[in-house]
Amino acid sequence: MEQLFAHVPPEPGVAFVVVSHLAPHLPSLMPELLAKQTALPVSAAEDGAPVEPDHVYVIPPNAALTLEHGALRLEARDDRTNLIDTFLRSLAEERGERAIGVILSGTGSDGSLGLKAIKEHGGVAMAQDLASAKYNTMPRTAIDAGQVDWILPVEAMPAKVMEYVARIQSTSARPADGAHxxxxxxxxxxxxxxxxxxxxxxxxxxxxxxxxxxxxxxxxxxxxxxxxxxxxxxxxxxxxxxxxxxxxxxxxxISVTQFFRDPELFEALARDVLPRLLADRAPDDPVRVWVPGCATGEEAYSIAMLLAEAPQTAALGAKIFATDIDDEAL
Incomplete structure (x- = not known):
């Protein structure tokens, strides 16, 4: 992180949000350490704080961070929540093509699904090159999943960010020629x-x-x-x-998928649809379900969970078919 911010220009015109693995109940020195490497103001993220360009916001310990309507949102950390993917998903939905996801050295697979969301919404992604990463599992997972546009050493990342930002701004500023x-x-x-x-x-x-x-x-x-x-x-x-x-x-x-996506629809499926499908069904007539565009399968498995929890399924059985045209996703 210090190497990255040491190469950020004084007025980059973008906001940086740092989401890292932190011990939940220990104070973090990250803001103070990064402030020594950059002229940009560095602060711990606060709930409701508007995100401004030329600022650095660092996730505080024991918190989950998202972006909503141009402001940071903090919630109590849940051990089941992937902090990095959660933030990147919200960034994708909030900023679209103006979202830039960056994965640096780290363990685990954090960030891979978040980058997928960013790409689905038109943004771009970069990851630290594996040779320079002390712990390369996070960047490797994102690269292997095909979610990364640029693989770079950390010190080269700010220049690539500036290049992309200039490109987006020039495209947005281009006037339309009504006559033609x-x-x-x-x-x-x-x-x-x-x-x-x-x-x-x-x-x-x-x-x-x-x-x-x-x-x-x-x-x-x-x-x-x-x-x-x-x-x-x-x-x-x-x-x-x-x-x-x-x-x-x-x-x-690219399809963004997750378990029980659109919760209210799955609630309606469990409450209203499945009971009618399962009622008065002959034992030799199992329920058949087809998920036509299954991506990596989360929807198919979500339906399987609902069926497994329905008391009638034990006697009837169920068959679930899942198809997709994306061989890599399958």
Whole structure:
């Protein structure tokens, strides 16, 4: 952390939030130690504090930290909560393409699912290169899961952050030319159709009817990561770089999933739907469930848990089928 902040410029224009493994009941010296390496104000995160650029916020001991409506939210720490993934998920939902997730040296698999959420919402991710990490399991897990855009030594990370921020800001500031808007829209659609054709030719998957807003967001993410000047340049790159078609394909398949996601829906399933499905069923007629887009399986297993807890299932049995077009997720 000290190496990273020693290379951050005086006015980076971004906010840094540090979430680290801390002993829950011991005071942390992290704010004081980092303050020696940077001119930016460094403070322990406080509940309700607005997040401002050119500031560093450090998670305090025995707390879980999230970002909500531009402010930090602190809750009592629960031993079952993955602090790093929890914060990164909230960052993804709050900031979209302006979220940058960074995984440094550490043990365990913390951060991998959080980076997945960031990529799904259009942001980017980087991890410390394994050779320089004292404990490389955290960055290795994120890299092996395919969630990392840049693998860098710590001292090179601030420059890459600044490069990405400048790219996002220049894109946002670009004025629209109203007179040529219909023509540009048609040209854009032609290029997106070409892009879908390239993916289809390479993978056999047809994305022509994929949700357009999601498709646009994830294509734009690759354009930012590769610093392409335009969609036209990116399509040219795809035509000449089959490996980039594969990378875009994997980005398009990213799905954020978790056990009992959308709790109210699972409550309704357990309360209203399953009892009707299981009632008056013959013993030789097991319940069959299909999860068509199962990603890494959390939804299928959540349904299995509900069925296992239903008293009628013991006599009837159940079969659950889970499918997905993402071989890596399966």
């Amino acid at each position: 808007e219909p023509t540009r829209a048609r040209e854009h659609d032609v290029l997106m159709n070409q892009l879908c054709a390239l993916i289809h030719r390479r993978t056999g998957r047809d994305f022509s009817r994929y949700k357009r807003s999601t498709m646009e967001r994830r294509v734009q993410r690759r354009i930012h990561v590769l610093q392409q000047r335009s969609l036209e340049d990116y399509v040219d790159l795809l035509q000449n770089t089959p490996a980039e078609v594969d990378r875009l394909f994997q980005d398009l398949l």
